[in-house]
Amino acid sequence: MxxxxxxxxxxxxxxxxxxxxxxxxxxxxxxxxxxxxxxxxxxxxxxxxxxxxxxxxxxxxxxxxxxxxxxxxxxxxxxxxxxxxxxxxxxxxxxxxxxxxxVMLTPCDGFLFAADPARTLETPEASGMVLWPNPSTRLLQMFTIRRPTTAMLDLGAGCGILAVLAAGHCRQVVASDLNPRATEFARFNVWLNGVNNVECVTGDTFAPVEGRRFDLIASNPPFFVTPSADQIYCENSMELDGYCRELIRAAPRYLNEGGFLQITLEWVEVKGQSWRDRLAEWLADTGCDAWVLRSYTRSAAAYAAERIGRMMPYSPLTENQRFDEWMAYYRALGVEEVQGGIMALRRRSGSNWIRIEEVASLDCTEPFGDSVVELFANQDRLESERSDDRMMAWKPRLPADVRIDQQLHLDDGEWKPSAMQLRRPGGLPTALALDPQVAEFLRKCDGTRTLDELGERLAAEVKVDAGQVRQQCCAVVRKLVERRLLLL
Ligand SMILES: C[S@@+](CC[C@H](N)C(=O)[O-])C[C@H]1O[C@@H](n2cnc3c(N)ncnc32)[C@H](O)[C@@H]1O
Structure with a gap:
């Protein structure tokens, strides 16, 4: 105690x-x-x-x-x-x-968090254990939008890490968890970190906050895709990825207009339905805009082996028995792959957009909440000003932190430029291949000239029809704005 x-x-x-x-x-x-x-x-x-x-x-x-x-x-x-x-x-x-x-104590930025000792994972007590800050916590921490708000909910708070971190920029924070032991740890960590605006409650998903609304809901839910529901820190009682689906579909009722849900999640690809279609079905008619970043994918067998061996070590069954049980479950439900990543959902009245992206890996060590805000603002403009005519009034600006990487190749004894890549390292890195002409065009995107002016000037320089140049400029600018390589 x-x-x-x-x-x-x-x-x-x-x-x-x-x-x-x-x-x-x-x-x-x-x-x-x-x-x-x-x-x-x-x-x-x-x-x-x-x-x-x-x-x-x-x-x-x-x-x-x-x-x-x-x-x-x-x-x-x-x-x-x-x-x-x-x-x-x-x-x-x-x-x-x-x-x-x-307890195990883990320092995290300037804070200290008590949780169950790591070796609990290897004991029967693993079923009710409270997790320490781990890589998925860290990812959500980096991902979370850190701007001053009134009300924040850390759903599935565990020992209360995200809640304590949010206490610095949100007036009222709620840390909620199904596991009463987690609530006990969260309350303790609130004290240990000298924070006084976090309320710790116990209950299933949104039940403890029924009737309340938030500007930010952050959740690192129990998203493992497993045939059992014994380990509360990572498993849930719904079929496959059903818990993440339910959470996402319920969340809008608890968000203020403009409020965000940000979660880490896993979802499956089943026979006959692509993973993108599965997500699109989850996200239909939520009254929210959505951005999803898939950062890993595993075959069903690779996923089972990894989770069983490394992340859920305790079981009365042998590893082989568990593997067979997991694979039988996946086969029965047609699971071919498991996908993982992050999602941000923003409640907004009007016609909503959904954007699904992929990256090879997501190993972020710097906060990228600001990139998320920027991405939503950019996408709003792209969606509301779809026509080239509307785009002509945009004044695109190259962010100060973008860089061009250039590769050289040996040609007849001389180094000649070949591939070029525009890169923005930042919190959420982004990059795009580009050619020298576009690089030259970007030099002039300083936020003072409209796309109309930029296109006209370029057309005069390259002596090509202005209409054609404008069309190409719009296509390029659209692509770069989407990837946060140009700002509006
Ligand atoms: C992966 S842990 C995340 C803990 C912590 N937020 C972090 O990021 O380290 C998932 C948490 O969700 C809690 N949980 C599981 N099922 C839940 C449910 N139905 N409603 C609320 N919380 C739940 C677990 O007890 C656990 O603390």
Missing amino acids: LTPLAAQPTAITDFFKEAGFTHEQFKRNPTLRDLPSGRLGNLSDLTERTSEPTALNILLRWFFLGLPLGSEAFAGLIPAPVVAQLVETGMLVPDAGRYVPK
Whole structure:
């Protein structure tokens, strides 16, 4: 049982920071790249790597590796008042002369999050466990639009990471989860991070917030596509990807006009229906604009092997038995592939648009919420001003952070330019191949000239019919605006 104290958590959090138990340290230190695992056998290696008697190593052994320590191990390294508070909160429990850690602590940006110890994944307790910040949390964190708003919902909040992070830019935040243990962790983390505008509630999907509306709903839901529903942190009781579908279709009722739902998700491709058509069916008549980015795809067999082996290690069945069970399920329902990615849905009255894109991978280390806002604004213009005539008044502007990469090839003993690529690295990287003529045209797109003027000038330069040049300019500009390589 975790207990937030009446006192501020600063004695604990300041000490952790001073000791170097920080996000920066976790990123830098190779010891902290892999989660401690008894099953995969890295625990003895991690124990060895944390053997030097320092305050940081003690904290790592307790709250990362999950090792009990006797007082002789930490005497002189961890101040008594800090140990006393760790015990008072229930994060450490004295037992037969040793101090046993009950949580794993993960630093995330300037915050600290308590969750179940990593090795719970390998035990029967995995069914009700509360997850620590993991790669899909991080992806959603990077993806989330961070602008000042009134009301935010973190749906399936787990230990409350996204809610705590949103508390800085949203006036009222709700962290909601089906698992009461998650609510307990979220409440504790709200205290641990000194936040006072997050309400933590328990219940199924939107039930705890019935009748309320939000400007932002962020959700990293239990989206694994599995035949069972035993592990609450990643599984749900609906067929295949049904939970994500239901969540997406219900969300608009809980969004204010202009409000966003942002989720991580997986969905399937079944025999006779492409994955794009499946998504389009989910997104029809929602009263929302939608942007989907598919970032991975796996055959049913590859998906089952990966999930069973690496992400859901605990089961009374053997891996082979589970694999057979999963494949029988997929075969019965015609599942050929599983797709994964992110989706943003914006509630908007009027005629809505849907855009579905693909990237080879989505390994974002910088926030890209601003790119999402930009993308929605661009798409609005593209949809509402479809005709070339309307586009003539646009004043396209090349963003300051775009770059051109050029490849050279050896030709008769000389380096000659060949392929060119326009790139915008940013939070959500984007790129497009282009030819030198377009590169030259883009140089003049500084936001002061209309497309009409730019087209006319280009037509005079290349001595081609102005109508034809304008048409080509519109096609190019449209493509570049779609990919955020030109702004309007
Ligand atoms: C993948 S975890 C995400 C946790 C956290 N938001 C994060 O990003 O790390 C999914 C969370 O959804 C919760 N959950 C599962 N089914 C749910 C439901 N029907 N309604 C609300 N939450 C649910 C789980 O308990 C779990 O905490």
